[in-house]
Amino acid sequence: MKRGRILAFFFITILIGVIIGFRTDEVTGNIPKGLDLQGGFEVLYDVKPANKGDVVDREALVSTVRALENRANVLGVSEPNIQIEGERIRVQLAGVEDQNKAREILSTEAKLTFRDVEDKEYLNGSDLVQGAAKQTFDPNSNEPVVSVKLKDQNKFKETTAEIFSKQPQGENQLIIWLDYQSGDKYKEERTKENPKYLSNPNVNEVLDTSDVIISGQFSIKEAQELANLLNAGSLPVQLDETYSTSVGAKFGEEALNTTVLAGIIGVSVIFVFMLFYYRLPGAVAVITLSAYIFLILQIFDWMNGVLTLPGIAALILGVGMAVDANIITYERIKEELKLGKSVRSAFKSGNRRSFMTILDANLTTMLAGGVLFFFGTSAVKGFATMLLVSITASFITAVFLSRILLSLLVESRWLDKKKSWFGVKKSQMLEIYETDKYTDAPTRFDKVDFLKYRNAFFAFSGITIAAGIVILLLFKLNLGIDFTSGTRVQISSDQPLTAEQVETDLKELNMEASEIVLAGNNNETAVARFAGVLDKEEIAELKTQITSRYGQEPGVSTVSPEVGKELARNALYGILIASVGIVLYVAVRFEWRMGVASIAALLYDAFFIIAIFSLTRLEVDLTFIAAILTIVGYSINDTIVTFDRIRELYKKTKVRSVDDLKTIVNKSLQQTFTRSINTVLTVVFTTVALLIFGSEAIRNFSIALLIGLISGAYSSIFIAAQLWLIMKKREFLKKKDEQTKEIHSNQHPEV
Numbered sequence: 001m002k003r004g005r006i007l008a009f010f011f012i013t014i015l016i017g018v019i020i021g022f023r024t025d026e027v028t029g030n031i032p033k034g035l036d037l038q039g040g041f042e043v044l045y046d047v048k049p050a051n052k053g054d055v056v057d058r059e060a061l062v063s064t065v066r067a068l069e070n071r072a073n074v075l076g077v078s079e080p081n082i083q084i085e086g087e088r089i090r091v092q093l094a095g096v097e098d099q100n101k102a103r104e105i106l107s108t109e110a111k112l113t114f115r116d117v118e119d120k121e122y123l124n125g126s127d128l129v130q131g132a133a134k135q136t137f138d139p140n141s142n143e144p145v146v147s148v149k150l151k152d153q154n155k156f157k158e159t160t161a162e163i164f165s166k167q168p169q170g171e172n173q174l175i176i177w178l179d180y181q182s183g184d185k186y187k188e189e190r191t192k193e194n195p196k197y198l199s200n201p202n203v204n205e206v207l208d209t210s211d212v213i214i215s216g217q218f219s220i221k222e223a224q225e226l227a228n229l230l231n232a233g234s235l236p237v238q239l240d241e242t243y244s245t246s247v248g249a250k251f252g253e254e255a256l257n258t259t260v261l262a263g264i265i266g267v268s269v270i271f272v273f274m275l276f277y278y279r280l281p282g283a284v285a286v287i288t289l290s291a292y293i294f295l296i297l298q299i300f301d302w303m304n305g306v307l308t309l310p311g312i313a314a315l316i317l318g319v320g321m322a323v324d325a326n327i328i329t330y331e332r333i334k335e336e337l338k339l340g341k342s343v344r345s346a347f348k349s350g351n352r353r354s355f356m357t358i359l360d361a362n363l364t365t366m367l368a369g370g371v372l373f374f375f376g377t378s379a380v381k382g383f384a385t386m387l388l389v390s391i392t393a394s395f396i397t398a399v400f401l402s403r404i405l406l407s408l409l410v411e412s413r414w415l416d417k418k419k420s421w422f423g424v425k426k427s428q429m430l431e432i433y434e435t436d437k438y439t440d441a442p443t444r445f446d447k448v449d450f451l452k453y454r455n456a457f458f459a460f461s462g463i464t465i466a467a468g469i470v471i472l473l474l475f476k477l478n479l480g481i482d483f484t485s486g487t488r489v490q491i492s493s494d495q496p497l498t499a500e501q502v503e504t505d506l507k508e509l510n511m512e513a514s515e516i517v518l519a520g521n522n523n524e525t526a527v528a529r530f531a532g533v534l535d536k537e538e539i540a541e542l543k544t545q546i547t548s549r550y551g552q553e554p555g556v557s558t559v560s561p562e563v564g565k566e567l568a569r570n571a572l573y574g575i576l577i578a579s580v581g582i583v584l585y586v587a588v589r590f591e592w593r594m595g596v597a598s599i600a601a602l603l604y605d606a607f608f609i610i611a612i613f614s615l616t617r618l619e620v621d622l623t624f625i626a627a628i629l630t631i632v633g634y635s636i637n638d639t640i641v642t643f644d645r646i647r648e649l650y651k652k653t654k655v656r657s658v659d660d661l662k663t664i665v666n667k668s669l670q671q672t673f674t675r676s677i678n679t680v681l682t683v684v685f686t687t688v689a690l691l692i693f694g695s696e697a698i699r700n701f702s703i704a705l706l707i708g709l710i711s712g713a714y715s716s717i718f719i720a721a722q723l724w725l726i727m728k729k730r731e732f733l734k735k736k737d738e739q740t741k742e743i744h745s746n747q748h749p750e751v
Contacts, residue, residue: 005412009405013287020294027294030301032079033094034308034382036697037256039249039553040094043103044563045239047087050109056087056237063236064089068106070232074225075102081306088242094306099246099553100540105225107241107536109179110234112148114159117171117186122159125234127151129210133230135223138215144223146214148230153210160207173200176214178226198226241536242560246543248553251492255309255695263316266689267293270323270682277678278330280421284405285326285398292322292397299389310383310623313690313698317705318390320683321634324361325398327682328641329354330422331675337424346422347410351403357644358399360589361637366391367585368578368633372626375574383626443670450669450717451662451725457718461604468611475614480529480621481557483571485564487530489513490555491546496523509545511538517619519696533558571625575606578629582636586643593731594643597723598636601715605635608711609704623701631708634683638676638716645672646721658729665725669717680713 035042047056047064054060061084068091072080081092096102114123132149150156159174166172175186176198189195198216218226247255271289274282296315300307333350341349369391372384409415420426481488491502499516506513506528513528534542539556546554559567579602587595606628613620645668653664687709691702 002412002414005408006414009408009412012405012408016287016291020290024294024297027297027301031297031305031307033252033256034306034311035092035094035245035252036247036309037252037307037312038095039247039252040092040096041099041102041244041246042090042092043106043241044085044243045089045091045107046242047089048238048240050111050236050238054237060236061087061089064239067110067233067235071105071229074228074232075105077102089239092306095249097249100543101225103244103536103540105229107239108229108235109238110229110232111179112230112234113177113180115175115177115180115186116163116166117173117175119175119180119184119186121180122162123150123155125230127155128230130233131231133227135220135227136213138213143215144218144220145216146218146223146227146230148212148214150210150212153208156210156212157206157208160203160205163203164206167204172203174203175200176216241558243558243563244539245555245557246539246553247555248492248547250552251490251555254492255697256312259309259312259316259690259694259698262689262693263312263319263686265693266316266686267319269685269689270319273678273682273685274323274326277423278326279423280409280415280418281326281330281333281406281423284402285323285330287405288326288397288402289319289322291401292393293319295393295397296386296389299393300386303385303389305385305389306382308382309695309697310380310626310701311386313694313701314383314386314390316686316690317630317683318387318394320686321365321637322390322394322398323682324637324679325358325394326402327675327678328358328361329398329402331672331678334422334424335671337419337422338429340429343415343419343422344410344413347406353648355399357641358395360640360644362391362395364582364585364636364640365633367581368629368636371574371578371581372629375570375577376622376626380622380626383623387630443674445670445673448670448673449666450673451666451722454718454722458722461719464608464611465604468607468614471611471614475617477610477614477620478617480619481559481564482622483564483568483620485559485561486514486532487534488557489528489530489542489546491526491528491550492552492554493524493526493550494552497526498523499526502526502528505546505549509542511542519699525696533560567622571622574625574629575632578632579603582632586636586640590640590643590647593724593727594646594720596727597720598639598643600723601639601712601720602632602635604715604719605631605708605711609707612707613700613704618700618703621700623698624704627701627704627708630705631712634709635712635715638679638712639720641675642668642672642716642721643724646724655732658732661725661728661732665721669721673717676713676716680709683709 034040047061049056065082065084068082068089069080072082072091072093075093075096077093077096079094081090081094083090091106093102110125112125112128113121115121127150129149129151134147136145136147137143138145163172163174173186177184177196178198180196184196186197186200189197190200198214201215214226267289271286274285274289276282278285293315296318305311329350332354333346336346336349337343339346366388369384369387373381373388376384415421419429491497497518499518502516503513511530511534514531515529517527517529519525519527534556539558542556543553579599582602583595583599585595586598609628609631612618613624646664649664649668653660655661655664684706687702687705690698691706694702
């Protein structure tokens with residue numbers, strides 16, 4: 001039986017390794033990469049009626065999505081992501097090479113109309129046979145042309161007859177327009193070098209045919225694009241850009257490579273730490289964490305999820321958070337071993353006592369992730385999706401797989417005399433006869449009084465809050481275009497850049513940036529911000545010139561004032577709803593005082609991050625909001641572990657005085673301090689790796705996380721637990737006072 005369990009352990013471990021080894025490349029190859037990892041662009045359109053009296057209903061939106069999908073196929077994009085969001089449509093095209101052409105083809109209404117010289121319409125796109133347009137050559141001039149087929153031959157015959165009748169006046173031209181707009185006039189356009197209409201052939205006879213040739217001095221490529229556009233269908237609505245962002249292919253590839261490298265480094269450091277600190281359970285954690293990473297990717301593949309840069313950051317961060325479940329369990333097992341229990345008994349007791357703590361911590365983080373998904377835009381949704389998947393996968397691997405593997409070794413009795421393999425020194429373990437004297441396992445922090453300088457820490461917290469308020473009033477926040485509207489251009493170069501150089505290049509395009517910030521280790525990246533929103537023609541010219549000048553296509557993001565306000569409003573709602581939800585959960589699962597203390601700690605963490613960003617002038621964008629909500633979930637995770645221990649000791653202790661309450665809180669902090677430090681360290685490892693080696697695009701996100709992690713550990717210990725003590729002390733004294741009055745009343749009843 002002993003050998004069988006050990007063999008089962010190695011069999012499962014080898015099986016996991018084989019599955020990961022053979023399936024990882026296939027799984028990662030199947031997951032489509034977002035535009036920020038392979039280049040491409042995203043645009044959000046406001047959908048408006050194309051003609052007066054039209055209604056934008058669900059049917060019109062669905063028809064528009066179909067037309068846009070057809071156009072994406074014309075561009076060679078096999079898996080476009082096109083979604084309806086209220087009365088808006090979001091289009092994401094990853095991997096598209098010519099972004100300028102893609103933007104033009106997407107937004108062109110492609111409404112073909114046949115008019116006379118007085119701009120009277122005779123035929124339109126609805127008269128064409130669907131899918132029959134094709135690029136061909138004029139038999140006389142051999143120039144590229146587009147041939148189309150009409151549904152009603154008689155209708156075209158009547159049209160040409162009427163226009164032919166105007167021959168004596170010299171007005172027998174049939175004007176073929178693409179996207180004719182109210183106010184356009186043929187007689188004005190024909191005097192221009194580049195008129196808006198496609199062609200204006202003379203009608204010298206009545207044409208009894210359904211085949212029509214559209215000429216217009218096209219190149220072969222232009223003729224092919226027009227034919228494809230006509231086959232893709234005209235848009236039933238008008239599309240106005242309200243938000244857009246684009247990433248060059250080279251920049252996306254670099255972002256992917258650097259972030260993956262950061263992940264490998266961060267995860268490797270965690271593995272080494274777990275092996276060093278927890279020995280055999282640490283080795284089991286390495287196995288289960290490897291399975292966890294593979295499981296996340298497999299689930300993402302099954303979900304047909306799109307992997308984005310924030311998504312990879314969430315995966316890497318998730319590894320650090322997944323370790324938390326292992327640490328909670330292993331610390332519990334170590335406590336039981338220190339009390340002199342056998343390995344089997346300590347294992348069972350440690351698992352049982354840690355389960356609800358892990359569940360509570362994961363559920364509160366999932367709550368924050370759910371709010372992120374509901375209120376976030378596409379990039380933030382990618383982060384939130386990966387965060388939710390990560391939490392689910394970590395629960396499966398850390399709680400179930402880890403326990404199965406470790407139980408096989410424990411139940412084999414092979415570890416009965418190997419307690420040191422759990423990271424417990426012999427000097428730390430009590431003999432079984434000594435456990436009657438101790439109800440709690442000794443820790444290395446037993447002599448640390450966490451309450452001694454409570455007032456000093458409260459004063460420090462108050463000072464930082466006051467200083468933060470002053471900083472915000474003086475400097476405010478350096479809000480990115482996500483919240484203020486405008487245009488953001490990211491220029492990358494193989495050589496160091498200067499602000500003066502970039503400013504000069506932009507002025508050549510008659511563009512003046514309100515701010516130019518250099519970034520990167522060697523200033524190889526410049527970020528220029530414009531107060532106004534560049535239109536698609538300006539963006540096209542900017543991309544062409546910058547790509548020619550620096551050899552890399554710039555990333556361009558635009559946000560309209562309307563969308564900027566909406567994003568800011570949603571970000572605020574997200575933080576408030578996540579906070580309220582977490583407080584209610586803690587209040588129900590624990591007690592309302594713990595809920596109030598938790599929210600005070602959360603608000604402190606969020607405010608501390610905001611104040612630091614205000615002081616350092618770091619840009620606040622959507623990833624910053626993702627960082628805030630992640631810290632909200634993570635901080636409550638840490639706080640819950642402390643409160644769970646307080647609740648446990650409170651139930652075991654008969655509280656007779658305020659000193660008993662202080663002892664409970666102090667002991668709880670002493671017993672959970674190692675876990676708090678180790679958990680923060682593991683997440684800090686991954687965050688620092690992202691900060692040093694990760695992409696510039698998530699640099700501020702990583703900084704916000706790092707600040708929040710440190711603040712979260714501080715607030716859990718020196719704010720949340722201490723506030724609960726104050727409130728509980730008042731409740732205890734109030735009850736005691738009422739009991740005293742009742743006793744006094746019974747002893748001296750009124751006559």
